[in-house]
Amino acid sequence: MAGNGLKDATAIVGIGQTPFAKQLPEDEKTLACRAVLAALDDAGIAPGEVDALASYTMEETDEVELAKAVGLGDLTFFSKAGYGGGGSCATVAHLAAAIATGQATVGVAWRSRKRGSGPRPWTDTTTQLPTPAQWTRPYGLLRPADEIAMLARRYLHEYGATRDHLFNVALACRNRANQNPAAVMYERPLTREMYMTSRWISEPLCLFDNCLETDGALACVVVSRERARDCRRAPVYVHSAAQGLPAQHHGMVNYWNDDPLTGPAWTAARQLWKHADLTPDDIDVAQIYDAFTVLIPLSLEGYGFCRRGEGAAYTEGGALEIGGRLPVNTGGGGLSEAYVHGFNLITEGVRQLRGTSTAQVPGATGCLVTAGEGVPTSALLLTNRS
């Protein structure tokens, strides 16, 4: 392992999830237990063998509760990644680092959230943080949708992008959801007319530019490459992993640095590709964080699939669809499968590399998975070749 660092040192060998719905009857802790046990069963690993956990700082079920409920073993590594959906890929990255350096042997990452039936975080007026909220909320810039719409308007203005480009993103995700029986939007097609006549949320973003509000939980299991050979499923290797918090970044309200349209994706991407044998040309399918449609063109630029300002044009001609230049969010993504802070993008990346996606890209060997863009972020390069 010396000299190779994280590269292919670990693999994802189990994935699990609950159903996704606007409202599920069980609480978040129960859903977390179900997802974790499903992932361990998929891997063929007993709960007592788990010695590492990773989740998001926004996760409400803590390690103590989860570990004692499902019967995990002695834990020697546990960590949480911050910044909402920006932490999704970091959970796997932290486990991979811990296992590659001998701090643990079997890691589980998870996210359980009742965002469908629970409260919207922005309606909480009692826990306003002084920075940046004092500079934004009094003016009515209240929701993540408003904060990202501000960047979207500027992006459309600077690069001549249009709402049709954002529709291309929404449509690709919806089309994949229509192939995925687990998706909230399964059998609910989207048309351009529906998109163009839908209600506004924060102009220039309409209803279909915004992700779903979902109840659900997911988990995955990470082990060393050696251990992975003995597991039930073909290993999906963690080829490269990175977090990204750019110098002078300001969080989702990133209007206060020199170039607000160069987000955390650019920082994560530099680290990700630097330690990879793969290039963007080797990526057959991508799972790109899509809390809002505009994050996809911004991420396509940040991760190097096109140059600055070309992300919107990249979506033309069915490029994001199956058979296109870069099929994205093949389970439907946060826009049309489920919004569980992007964890379903990780599990769908694993399915693609196992060859078991409901919208399989034939012969896929390399998959990029990204976390929330705008906020401090993280990303993974996954491969089934090693």
Added chain:
Amino acid sequence: MLTPVTDADGAPFWEYAARGELRVQACADCGEPRFPPRPCCPHCQSFAHEWRATSGRGRVWSYVLPHPPLLPDYAAQAPYNVIVVELDDAPRIRLVGNLVTGPGAPLDSVPADRIRIGARVQVVFSTLDDGTCLPQWILERP
């Protein structure tokens, strides 16, 4: 309406606003302006700072028009505008605000079709119920 929940770094901004002055924090050693305010200078690491007066002029960098669901006081005015203004004196300093027809005017007082990226704006100060003064913006050429 939400009032600013401020902190030690941000408080002087609001104190100057209450006097009708738009000032931004700048390094007292290297002179570099910075926003949001913070304890030390990211360029030269000096803890010495000053609050530099600005002309109160700028241009619209971007804007949004929020629609419900929103907090009730904001939903009552929706769709309203929120703008980001790039200051003439320090183009990399950008402030979130609203484009209004005058001090204290509603958040939806300027018709949406009058708002353009690049439009020249001038600061005004609106007094909230609790006495806080909020910098707002009017079009230089309405």
